[in-house]
Amino acid sequence: MAELLSFRSLYASDERHAILAGLTLHVDRGETVAIVGESGCGKTMSIGALLDILPDDVSITAGSIAFDGEDVLSCRGKERKARLYSRIGFVPQNTSDSLYPLMTVSEVMTDAYMHNHPDAGRRQARERAAMLLSSLGIEDAGRVLSLYPFQLSGGMKQRINIAAALMDDIDLLVADEPTSALDIHIRRQIEALYASLSGREGLAMLVVSHDLGFVHSIADRVYVMYAGRIIEEGMRDEIFSDPVHPYTKALIELSTMKTRDRAHDLPELGRLASAVDRESPACAFLPRCCCRRESCAVSVGYACLSDTHLVRCVL
């Protein structure tokens, strides 16, 4: 399959810490790729780097990102950049301010579209928006289009964000924590929605999530991220049925536990040490690893377990 997006040895840092430490990954055309990891591991920052929405104090220090052969980071010129980004759709985390609160759903959805397609009229844009909403299972799309964000439920907002991202004919859909802050019932619906999107002809998806159940149901390939770099990658089944890295194992184990037991264990794993030196050649997981060896503190490289399964661990 042809490569659509690739990150090559990407380094980023804020004023004090390294955030991304040699992030390398790729997404092929039409495939669904997930990045999993705890919050703070740098997964959201990697999306920020791709979409040029990093926080002010974070900057990219080395590496490259290529989208369909074009270098994203050095892409200059408003028009070229706009053309590039019009092929990428972005679904933000489901927060209360993900939709602009002073505009109706219709305005929110059509505004960018009308700028990217100057010859499309307001009516045409609105029709397209209504069509997309209906295709995502929203009944009476016409009425929803005239509502304001504060009148919508969390699940509805999430769908509208997806529909808005699909307004342009995109090749890549990037989604940040699609199932966070949703109740279980809505989560299932959103999961089904992404599953149907992942089957769409020619649409690749890059999904960042810490919800392993969700990732399992939609992803073709999975990257496990820890302290700014990938520590294990593989096809979905390789990661879920045959994990090698102690961190991947712990994540999967935790995700299958009942919430009651998890409450006890999570703090231990959830404490992603910001003090670890992310750029060191040693293993960043070492302070928390149950199986560490002496060599782990010196240098750890990648080991290939199959054509697609890679792990950064001495085990």
Added chain:
Amino acid sequence: MGKYIAKRILSSLAVMAIVSLVAFAALELIPGNAALVAAGTEGSSSAVASLSAEFGLDRGFGERLLLYYRNILSFDFGISSYFGENVSTLIGQRLGVTFSLAFFSILLAFIFSVVLGSAAALGKGRFLDIFSRTVVQIFSSMPSFWLSLVFLIIFSSMLHLVDVGDYVSPAVSITGYISSIILPVIVLAIGETGPLLRLVRASMLRVRNEDWYRIGKVRGIPRIRLMTAYALRYALPGPLTLAGSELAKLLGGTAIVESIFALPGLGRLFLTAVEMRDIPLVGGIVIFVSFLVVLMNLLTDLSLFLSNPAMRKAGGMGL
């Protein structure tokens, strides 16, 4: 929606009633009354008595209060003892000057703050941000009377750019009008820019971290549209409220600048009234200005309410 507006108007009316009651009490408590002042130091007791009867001062407290409210409702604040003219007429003559000063200085400060504050927020920590904040800080810490004198010396005495001393009504000559108020407007605007600019900058900085702002950027909404139609529209209610209350404050606070630039405004009229112990005039101006303040705040609130769909549909917050 109608309920909120009705509530807001009712509460403003209540505030006006209380403010005028306080003004009435204050005027009752100060020693001397309008009849004594009008009769002068040489006035005979019979003259004072007849003047008291004319002004209604010989009646009982309750009756006087009723009469007072009735007069306020018909905009009748009595006759000025110093000028010998109707207080409402005197206020009406001076209002234009003070309103021009207050309105244009706030407008100027607002435009300046929005443009510079947004630019500063966009380039946080860069040259324009630091430069604008430093300059505004320096100017804001200069007292208005001192700044007025400096402006007078530079622009009027040395450069002869503007005439000072004669207020020209816009009905007579627009250029004359502008030239007669431009210096005091700038002096007042400088004083108002500091807090407004800081607020615009802070609001815009906050907006830049909102998810919809970043998403708008990714979706390809042009930066200038994102700044104006989205960010400013979202960030402005705070600065607008401040501008509204500052405008109200200025309506009663331009006395110093009016005096220095010899402009016949409400502030100067008030100073004269106090100096001459012109009680009806003092009372009239106090009540009139407080009503204006309440009205300005009401208008600001209502316009913000109507411009926010969430508040409009939910029927208002607070209250």
